[in-house]
Amino acid sequence: MRIVELTKEAKENILENLLKRSPNNYGQYEETVKDILADVKEKKDKAVFEYTKKFDKADITAQNIRVTEEEIEEAYALVDDSLVEVIRKALANIRDYHMKQKQYSWFDTTPQGTMLGQKVTPLEKVGVYVPGGKAVYPSSVLMNIVPAAVAGVDKIVMTTPPDAEGKVSPNTLVAAKEAGVQEIYKVGGAQAIAALAYGTESVPKVDKIVGPGNIFVALAKKAVYGHVSIDSIAGPSEILVIADETANPRFVAADLLSQAEHDEMASAILITTSKELAKKVSDEVDGFLKVLSRKEIMEKSLENYGYILLVKDLEEAVEAANEIASEHLEIVTKDPYNLMMKIRNAGAIFLGEYSSEPLGDYFAGPNHVLPTNGTAKFFSPLSVDDFIKKSSIISYSREALEPVHKDIVQFATSEKLTAHANSIAVRFE
Amino acid sequence: MRIVELTKEAKENILENLLKRSPNNYGQYEETVKDILADVKEKKDKAVFEYTKKFDKADITAQNIRVTEEEIEEAYALVDDSLVEVIRKALANIRDYHMKQKQYSWFDTTPQGTMLGQKVTPLEKVGVYVPGGKAVYPSSVLMNIVPAAVAGVDKIVMTTPPDAEGKVSPNTLVAAKEAGVQEIYKVGGAQAIAALAYGTESVPKVDKIVGPGNIFVALAKKAVYGHVSIDSIAGPSEILVIADETANPRFVAADLLSQAEHDEMASAILITTSKELAKKVSDEVDGFLKVLSRKEIMEKSLENYGYILLVKDLEEAVEAANEIASEHLEIVTKDPYNLMMKIRNAGAIFLGEYSSEPLGDYFAGPNHVLPTNGTAKFFSPLSVDDFIKKSSIISYSREALEPVHKDIVQFATSEKLTAHANSIAVRFE
Known part of the structure; x- marks a missing residue:
């Protein structure tokens, strides 16, 4: 060195x-990714199957896109029992750590009749992307799924590209099953991100997409950000x-x-x-x-x-x-x-x-999905935080609002938002 | 109705x-925004001044881009004392609420000599965008700055477009000063987001950009996401x-x-x-x-x-x-x-x-910067969480690693990552 x-x-x-x-320096692939996203948004399953044929050489249809219980059983038969044991030990540690990240709703009251608070709610549906191809990392499956499961996400779906025979690595399937995924779909690349972001006949639309991938996956995630949430770009x-x-x-x-x-x-x-x-x-x-x-x-x-x-x-x-x-x-x-x-x-x-x-x-x-490329300056490890969102809670009684209502009216009026001011004033007219 | x-x-x-x-439906402005970003990235101040002349009709230079202490004093002279009082009352409530959102570092040990934890660190530099033009909202200034200040951000800079005379609304300046902004720059639009994301001779590069804006600002924020962090797109x-x-x-x-x-x-x-x-x-x-x-x-x-x-x-x-x-x-x-x-x-x-x-x-x-347009399914109100990041902490003694080292070697080997396996094995050779 x-x-x-x-x-x-x-x-x-x-x-x-x-x-x-x-990944910010790969603008040249943006157009390709945009085309794939638009295509899947419009033609749904049909586009997903076409791209899977094109990129993964696999014949995927509405009949075989979802991994079956039988395929998962098959996978268990192919994976060493001792590796399953190791996965379970790792899982226990990963769960323990992530349990400590849980955040709770809180509120605070005053005797004047105010309650302010913050309500924590798990996301409803989450999509986990798992890369296929040359590198198969069951550990990454665990790391992406456990925080979602610990957060209490209702539905965790996974997508991963099939090989040319339409198969998924048994290690990946076993890890997914152990970690608690509900549904697994055989689709990869930007087309998988599009399917998760917009939904197709076969693949459900989710609220957030996480998981590593190649540059096409990274750019697709960035492109759908705002329409759904994503983890940080790896x-x-x-x-x-x-x-x-x-x-x-x-x-x-x-x-x-x-x-x-x-x-x-x-x-x-x-x-x-x-x-x-x-x-x-x-x-x-x-x-x-x-x-x-x-x-x-x-x-x-x-x-x-x-x-x-x-x-x-x-x-x-x-x-x-x-x-x-x-x-x-x-x-x-x-x-x-x-x-x-x-x-x-x-x-x-x-x-x-x-x-x-x-x-x-x-x-x-601790999670191995971590901010890279200098983004540790502002991003955090993947965590339970990524799978919850918060709502503010505000409750004021008449007695609490009365003494401050003129202040609020003045503030709103200073911003020329007269209907804001009116909505306070009308309660004391 | x-x-x-x-x-x-x-x-x-x-x-x-x-x-x-x-804002996901305004792709037609993406090219314009991209051009502005590339221009500011390359020509820095020069591009900032040109766009400010073009869009805001203001003559801004390296000499007058930063708001001076005198300008802030002037602003106080122009704002009603009673409004300043109202701003201070609101600020106290906003600070109180956000103080309750603070998260703390934690760690957990076992007698075998393991320590796992999570270290919370405030972001170092944050940029707050404040819109100008027809709508001037000092309340929004408070809501964007207080959570950053409570989180312990070292440097909070604000940018806002000047009017044609190169002035900023006095209400905005007073709110910014009261909330604890360190530096204010007269630049708006996509050019402001570019300046904060890449840095120019006058405007410092930041780690995260927050604050509402028009469609150009929203698209610019999305474009620089990953290079810096942003709040959710309003x-x-x-x-x-x-x-x-x-x-x-x-x-x-x-x-x-x-x-x-x-x-x-x-x-x-x-x-x-x-x-x-x-x-x-x-x-x-x-x-x-x-x-x-x-x-x-x-x-x-x-x-x-x-x-x-x-x-x-x-x-x-x-x-x-x-x-x-x-x-x-x-x-x-x-x-x-x-x-x-x-x-x-x-x-x-x-x-x-x-x-x-x-x-x-x-x-x-509670913060009034809130997820819009259905994004409350996965985004949260702006909060102290937005201005911190976390680092995992991992410490294992020899005694703790020894009994599990073979499991780790097996897991790494199953992923064909032999150098990973080696780094554990070498400690017990």
Whole structure:
């Protein structure tokens, strides 16, 4: 891996390079996506089946678009029992963590007869998109469905592209069933997002669409935003490790590679105060590259977006970490808790040398759907919050309104909204 | 107002008619907006000044784009002291309510040495857009700024279009100052959204942009979504009143008109079980129309999107209210609390006959920036939640990881992510 001293200029170049990966930079596909959306909105199922034939080579009809109970049973027969057990253990942890995110309705009263409050209601229908193709991630199925289920969503439907035989990966089906999906439809790409946003004869319209996908899926989600809600737009995966001389270089190297293997756009960065560690991590990376299976992807992503950055102190490391706002941040220093307090922008923060990033991807409980590409500055991990909405509650008695009614009339009148003023005044005429 | 029996068919037509008002239906302006965004991104201040000259007829330069302390003092001199007092009373209520929305970081530990948690951090920089032109709403300034201030945002900047003389409404400036804005810039429209999203020599780049605006502002916000965060996209205002025979027709009529006066796209709907009330409300509306100042707007919006809907019982009323998912919902029945429990979709719910909608617009405390156009099915009122983000915290000791490490390795291996598996395995080799 390249080892670079983190000057101001180097930092600016790196930040710019990382942002190149943003899904905001793929405007050239917008027209294609728009056409697909318009087509599905108008021709519904017919368009869905045509695009599925075109892109996935599968013959999907109204008869076979929905995954049957038999297909799910078949899937269980194909998946190792021990993997099902692991999925269940992970699920229990994920549920436990997300239960702690639950928000409750509240209200507050005064003896004058006012009640103000906030009512929390789960969303009614949610669509979860699950990618197919080269990468099948049951863990991602769990992470997208559990927060919706914990929030109390009535109906969780999933869509995923079929293979050319019209099949869905058994691991995906088992994970979906375990997590509590009610309906699964075999459709992928922008056409799946359109079907969920507008509804077709076969696929129900939902209130919110979540889940990762390729650039077409990302652009389609952005295009339907406002018509339905969406989760934040996912970019390529990232890891940033802050380490000092106490870190184990072998662990750090392994963790960097765990994100580099995702795809060629993934980014793996180490920021360290120790030149010695930098060298050792680089050597360990080279060693692992020789034995790990996804060598080519890792080499490419390290070449494009991998860095070992040398800083003079941990203050500088924290500053850079806050600017990069990484999806995953590992802190492997003498006192990781102390440093964590200074971290402002990160999707998930892993503390200490046994808190390896994949622990979070699969098992610990917090969601692995995290803001990428600098969006940790303003977006949060996927959570139960994403599957509820709130309504304000306002109740005033005559006795409570009377002493303030003239103030409200004055405020409304100052905005020239005379019918607003009238609606207060009329109650005391 | 037209009185319609709420058949299934009538409901479908009304829902379709209401959705016509959605900002999602103004694709024809997208290209214009895109050009403005690209222009400001590239030419920064220069483009901002050109568009301000073109659209607002104002000569704005780097020297006068930022509102000065003197301009704010001038504004105070021009605003009635009694209005400043009213603004302060409203502010105190708005702050009180939003303080109750604050969310806190939490963590949870086990004796095996695991800590999982969620860290809450305020956004660093937020941009508040405030419309100018024909409608100046200081109340909206308060409602957008207070939740950001309560969340603890470091820097709150505001942009608003100047008039042809390069001035900003004194009421707006006073409200902004009282609410705690740090910087105010004289720029409006899509060019303001671009400036806040990308930054210019004069206007700082922010992490999130909130605030209402015309269709160009709405489309610009949607276009920059993902690059920065935005609040939900605002559509025209709406009121839905559920009333039975116990309601005061004069109050109901006044409340319907309070939203109808906003603009010709606004919607005002009464759903009632009482034919007698329906008739009386219609008569009261006619009476008010004769005396209120914004007659033409109200007539137009009632003609387009105003309805009195007759239902056979309150169950039916609730069902329709949940489908319409109105921005504002008033419940004026014998037992409004009982009905409120059944409401699933509404921005703000007003209970009882003294809880007039404008009480919420100006004074009670809950935010008046609410989801419109059916989006209350999945969006929430603007709140402190909009100005924070969360980071997951994960810490596992060796003792905690050891007993589960094989499970994680198996899960990662099943996804063919061998470098993920390696990063766990390497810790126990």
